[in-house]
């Protein structure tokens with residue numbers, strides 16, 4: 001089943017004079033359970049595209065559908081509900097709050113959502129990533145790889161169907177980058193989740209099912 005389709009996405013940013021055109025007609029589709037690596041040189045617009053596909057930003061032109069729903073036609077309220085329910089995000093910098101323990105960092109977003117949520121899935125994910133014993137640790141007491149796994153778990157708390165990750169291994173060494181990709185592959189196997197990963201890393205690209213190259217504002221399918 002198709003979980004993501006983008007048609008003719010255009011995006012430009014204002015310059016002192018005129019506009020800087022970054023995306024010039026991006027088309028792509030992603031099937032459920034795929035792991036996609038979005039490649040492309042720095043400044044090519046990977047983060048811009050990821051934010052648009054993840055509904056954090058709106059394109060100037062074009063359409064995005066997620067789970068068959070046209071997200072561009074939704075009101076801001078409907079869109080934030082949709083995002084909370086269906087989409088997870090992981091960034092290069094883990095954005096864990098330093099004054100909160102690992103566990104507090106994980107439950108905070110679910111509490112901000114207004115309702116206390118079932119945390120049993122968080123327990124499972126901690127077990128799965130070998131972090132159960134670290135629940136009381138603060139971010140500075142964790143390694144970079146562990147912090148990034150916590151950021152991944154946080155993104156998965158609400159069991160989103162699709163996870164957008166922007167350079168998730170950008171701050172990790174090879175070994176921890178591998179571990180994060182192993183986790184992504186294992187999650188895909190157990191939960192059938194879809195991962196859309198913007199990355200520079202050959203290592204990440206090799207472990208993806210499919211690689212998309214963003215070049216001069218359009219997608220060139222590499223394979």
Ligand SMILES: Nc1ncnc2c1ncn2[C@@H]1O[C@H](COP(=O)(O)OP(=O)(O)O)[C@@H](O)[C@H]1O
Pocket residue numbers: 013014022040041042043044045046047048049
């Ligand atoms: N909010 C913004 N305002 C102005 N320019 C932006 C903005 N966001 C990104 N850009 C510019 O768009 C280009 C693409 O950025 P980005 O999507 O971050 O590329 P990548 O993630 O591939 O490195 C860059 O030249 C960047 O400076």
Ligand SMILES: [Mg+2]
Pocket residue numbers: 046047048166198
């Ligand atoms: Mg980027």
